[in-house]
Amino acid sequence: MIWVGDVLVSRGDxxxxxxxxxDGARVWDPYRSKLAALYQAGTGIDLLPGMRVLYLGAAxxxxxxxxxxxxxxxYAVEFAPRPVQDLLEVARRRRNVIPIMADATRPETYAxxxxxxxxxxxxxxxxxxxxxxxxxxxxxxxxxDLILMLKTRSVDVRKEPEEVFSETVGLLAAxxxxxxxxxxxxxxxxxxxxxVCKKERPVMNHE
Amino acid sequence: MQSYWFGDxxxxxxxxxxxxxxxxAARIRSLxxxxxxxxxxxxxxxxxxxxxxxxxxxxxxxxxxxIAGAEExxxxxxxxxxxxxxxxxxxxxxxxxxxxLLSERVADWYMIRHPSFSRKYRRTPAHVMVKNASLRxxxxxxxxxxxxxxxxxxxxxxxxxxxxxxACDVMPNTSALIGGLVAARLxxxxxxxxxxxxxxxxxxxxxxxxxxxxxxxxxxAPPPKxxxxxxxxxxxxxxxxxxxxxxxxxxxxxxxxxxxxFYRGRAVPEFLDDxxxxxxxxxxxxxxx
Numbered sequence: 287m288i289w290v291g292d293v294l295v296s297r298g299d300x301x302x303x304x305x306x307x308x309d310g311a312r313v314w315d316p317y318r319s320k321l322a323a324l325y326q327a328g329t330g331i332d333l334l335p336g337m338r339v340l341y342l343g344a345a346x347x348x349x350x351x352x353x354x355x356x357x358x359x360x361y362a363v364e365f366a367p368r369p370v371q372d373l374l375e376v377a378r379r380r381r382n383v384i385p386i387m388a389d390a391t392r393p394e395t396y397a398x399x400x401x402x403x404x405x406x407x408x409x410x411x412x413x414x415x416x417x418x419x420x421x422x423x424x425x426x427x428x429x430x431d432l433i434l435m436l437k438t439r440s441v442d443v444r445k446e447p448e449e450v451f452s453e454t455v456g457l458l459a460a461x462x463x464x465x466x467x468x469x470x471x472x473x474x475x476x477x478x479x480x481x482v483c484k485k486e487r488p489v490m491n492h493e
Numbered sequence: 494m495q496s497y498w499f500g501d502x503x504x505x506x507x508x509x510x511x512x513x514x515x516x517x518a519a520r521i522r523s524l525x526x527x528x529x530x531x532x533x534x535x536x537x538x539x540x541x542x543x544x545x546x547x548x549x550x551x552x553x554x555x556x557x558x559x560i561a562g563a564e565e566x567x568x569x570x571x572x573x574x575x576x577x578x579x580x581x582x583x584x585x586x587x588x589x590x591x592x593x594l595l596s597e598r599v600a601d602w603y604m605i606r607h608p609s610f611s612r613k614y615r616r617t618p619a620h621v622m623v624k625n626a627s628l629r630x631x632x633x634x635x636x637x638x639x640x641x642x643x644x645x646x647x648x649x650x651x652x653x654x655x656x657x658x659x660a661c662d663v664m665p666n667t668s669a670l671i672g673g674l675v676a677a678r679l680x681x682x683x684x685x686x687x688x689x690x691x692x693x694x695x696x697x698x699x700x701x702x703x704x705x706x707x708x709x710x711x712x713x714a715p716p717p718k719x720x721x722x723x724x725x726x727x728x729x730x731x732x733x734x735x736x737x738x739x740x741x742x743x744x745x746x747x748x749x750x751x752x753x754x755f756y757r758g759r760a761v762p763e764f765l766d767d768x769x770x771x772x773x774x775x776x777x778x779x780x781x782x
Contacts, residue, residue, distance in 0.1 A: 359552055367567045374563055377556060381549075384556050387563035397526040398497045399559065402533045424531050 287325055287332060294322050298355030302376060303348050316474045319349040320409055320435045324480040328469035331405055331431045331482060333357050338403040340425050342390040342418065343410035345369045347376035354383050361400045365389050390418050402427045409435040416457035428487040432463060436479040447477045455481060462486050496524045497534040498558055499544045507542035518562030574663045575686040581656050582681035588649045595642050596623050602635055665760035666750035670768060671725045678721045690755035698722060698744035727772055735776045742775050
């Protein structure tokens with residue numbers, strides 16, 4: 287990750303959403319982007335130039351544009367037509383953003399498009415966030431990582447965030463992820479946690 | 494056989510798809526992929542297949558296909574009849590709010606300009622005061638603002654007619670039952686025709702009464718009897734003790750009408766006659782269970 291002092295930045299064409307520039311690098315604001323908040327509050331996964339990323343819940347393409355500055359390609363999945371209009375504009379100006387208008391709960395609809403990826407980022411406001419991550423595991427190469435931005439209030443507003451969090455971690459672990467790191471994103475985002483986990487390599491690969 | 498965006502792969506043989514990005518996007522939507530034992534696409538296969546020379550070209554072709562696909566999907570969603578009506582209705586309601594706020598402000602301003610004027614006894618409504626202001630202070634800032642409000646009001650009237658007309662087209666049964674404007678407002682609160690058609694009648698009855706509903710659920714306030722449906726004359730003209738009952742019956746019929754609108758999309762006269770008779774009978778004692 288690139289830091290200027292203690293400010294997280296990415297290097298690429300600016301002006302995507304009026305972000306500030308420092309030394310020609312785009313400031314990646316942790317208050318706007320949960321992924322940036324993870325890098326501020328925890329460690330996260332280093333974004334490397336050769337990486338392929340599947341981003342679920344790409345929304346307006348703000349965070350996606352920063353990720354795209356670091357990596358080889360981002361497959362950006364978003365369902366709602368209004369944000370996709372903005373995401374398309376980002377894609378037209380960035381060669382390595384592949385915009386996919388599809389429902390992340392139905393990976394079969396974009397399966398013919400997405401290559402095996404090194405990292406899955408998920409930031410969806412849905413009640414079944416762990417299930418969505420598990421369904422999309424098929425695109426993640428063994429040993430690849432998942433960053434799940436857990437919106438606890440989307441899972442169940444009545445439950446305590448901590449309770450939702452431990453349930454989600456349990457589901458992920460049962461599905462073959464090993465949790466590496468989990469961080470609450472306060473003070474940047476309330477009731478949001480980031481869970482970083484690794485897809486375990488299969489022990490038995492033969493039939 | 495495995496189908497990918499760039500073509501079909503069968504064993505070692507590859508059949509590339511040839512056609513425009515839009516055609517490729519349409520093909521992807523028609524593909525049915527089984528997720529068991531699924532192999533994601535590999536760019537090297539695409540190169541071997543002859544659809545591109547290198548990874549850069551693979552990604553740029555794929556991006557073209559995906560952009561074309563997303564543009565088409567957006568167009569389709571926006572072409573659904575209720576999508577624009579939703580925005581029109583919300584604009585209309587917000588214009589009402591803005592016009593009312595500005596009118597009251599201008600009325601206050603007008604009273605400063607005319608110290609001997611009072612609204613008492615004359616019950617001068619704000620819109621009349623706006624008109625006075627635009628006539629009497631024609632060249633000042635007050636007059637200009639007042640004229641602007643009047644123009645906003647004209648735009649609002651035109652928009653309301655358009656909303657009503659469009660609602661009769663999008664939701665013929667609901668509009669026939671409660672009028673285009675009220676139907677459109679229900680639609681805008683539900684978030685779309687599909688969403689409205691899936692609401693239970695009890696929810697439709699209190700749609701738009703959120704504050705009262707939560708006050709009831711949390712603080713033991715009396716439950717709301719009606720939300721947007723209050724705007725229907727049957728409800729607000731009914732004697733107070735009957736209003737809740739009228740609203741409940743009306744909501745039941747609106748729920749059915751919304752489902753007819755969504756699933757059939759045309760007016761159903763038999764239903765409308767029955768529903769109207771049932772609503773009219775509330776309080777007469779004829780059909781009360």
